Amino acid sequence: MKLPFILTVPDKRPLEELHGITTLLVPLRGHTPAPGIKKRVAVAANTLLAVHPDMSLGEIHAPCHGVIKDITTRHIEITCSETPPEGSQPVAPVDLSGLDEQALCSALKELGVSVRPFTRPCKTFVINGLNPEPGMVYAEEVLSSHKEILEAALALVKRLSPATEYVLALPAGSHSSLDGVRNHFVKPEYPISLARPLIKSLTGKESSADITMVRLHDLFGLGLVASSGLPRTRTVLSVQGRNFLVPVGTPVQTLLDAALVSVKPGDTVVLGGAMRGQALSVLRRGIDKDSEALLHIPAKSKPPLEDNPCINCGACIYACPMRLRPNMLSRYAEFEQYEGCTKEYLNRCIECGLCGYVCPACRPMQQYFRNAKKALGIETLQRRLPL
Numbered sequence: 001m002k003l004p005f006i007l008t009v010p011d012k013r014p015l016e017e018l019h020g021i022t023t024l025l026v027p028l029r030g031h032t033p034a035p036g037i038k039k040r041v042a043v044a045a046n047t048l049l050a051v052h053p054d055m056s057l058g059e060i061h062a063p064c065h066g067v068i069k070d071i072t073t074r075h076i077e078i079t080c081s082e083t084p085p086e087g088s089q090p091v092a093p094v095d096l097s098g099l100d101e102q103a104l105c106s107a108l109k110e111l112g113v114s115v116r117p118f119t120r121p122c123k124t125f126v127i128n129g130l131n132p133e134p135g136m137v138y139a140e141e142v143l144s145s146h147k148e149i150l151e152a153a154l155a156l157v158k159r160l161s162p163a164t165e166y167v168l169a170l171p172a173g174s175h176s177s178l179d180g181v182r183n184h185f186v187k188p189e190y191p192i193s194l195a196r197p198l199i200k201s202l203t204g205k206e207s208s209a210d211i212t213m214v215r216l217h218d219l220f221g222l223g224l225v226a227s228s229g230l231p232r233t234r235t236v237l238s239v240q241g242r243n244f245l246v247p248v249g250t251p252v253q254t255l256l257d258a259a260l261v262s263v264k265p266g267d268t269v270v271l272g273g274a275m276r277g278q279a280l281s282v283l284r285r286g287i288d289k290d291s292e293a294l295l296h297i298p299a300k301s302k303p304p305l306e307d308n309p310c311i312n313c314g315a316c317i318y319a320c321p322m323r324l325r326p327n328m329l330s331r332y333a334e335f336e337q338y339e340g341c342t343k344e345y346l347n348r349c350i351e352c353g354l355c356g357y358v359c360p361a362c363r364p365m366q367q368y369f370r371n372a373k374k375a376l377g378i379e380t381l382q383r384r385l386p387l
Helices: 101-110 140-146 147-160 196-201 215-228 252-258 315-317 326-334 338-343 354-358 364-377
Strands: 015-017 022-029 050-051 065-071 073-081 125-130 165-171 182-188 211-215 234-239 242-247 268-271 294-296
Touching: 015 073, 015 140, 101 147, 125 196, 140 147, 140 215, 147 165, 147 215, 165 196, 182 196, 182 268, 196 211, 211 215, 215 234, 234 252, 242 252, 242 268, 252 294, 315 326, 315 354, 326 338, 326 364, 354 364
Parallel strands: 015 242, 125 165, 125 211, 165 182, 234 294
Antiparallel strands: 022 073, 065 073, 234 242, 268 294
């Protein structure tokens, strides 16, 4: 069974910048507030807000001028203002040229960049230039209109990565390119944008220790820092077919309002794509650096997922790109028979969501698999090579 989920759009969608944002909810991932950061403290844009001891996680900075209204374990809330606090000094750009690899990694961490994807041992460094899922539309715009930002990032990557070859994965027919990078064209049908299918198209194998793959989204984020010398405080994401370049911490509700989306009772808002995203229980949540999309699904536009019994139709088996038996996997996972999950090669599941999409019983397949992987402590290739 072939499911033609097209990953391209016929026209470019420009990056729109939001203005007049009054509140930011800057997400934390186990970060702790930096010295002097507490409630009712005024901060200038780019001020260090929170730090993390893990070298693979970048620090958190203020995306705007404002006053800290609240600090929780999940976010720092800032009431934004147009002018910097009285007596504050602008944060000076950091000169990244001339730094050795260790110093460059430290500097990028301090500027809010997670450097792990760019430093993994490899021979081939692959930039995934495809939109990750249908409905995401930022790749074409970033590649064509913001090439200088990507080139600035690539210059840093070549100082960090041990790779000897650089490859840019593109949809067939694309005219995009990056200096010193070989183009690799694929038919832009989901799930080719995920790690294992894309690696297979490159090497004929579904995994390779010699390949590191990064999202275009991550490269663009690095480029924002490389081209300015200032902390990473903005991100790009698609909202209902439009692209926005927004401050980290922009509330979901603010973005939906900007995209003219009215959420009614019973509707679902998904952070991420339709195939792999997660439904949000509340809209008072800030966008983080890794967010790529918001999707609004009106009530009754699709059947709800339920713990219905499997009807043994076999549709999920035909849809699975990894040649697994999702029907058996989901049964074992549903009843916490994790030994059976292991025998059915749960570790090879790439969480593409196709099995749940075609399931006529509307079983929550991907949710079963994610819960089972968590219970088994499985770190998939998809998580080690985020796409």
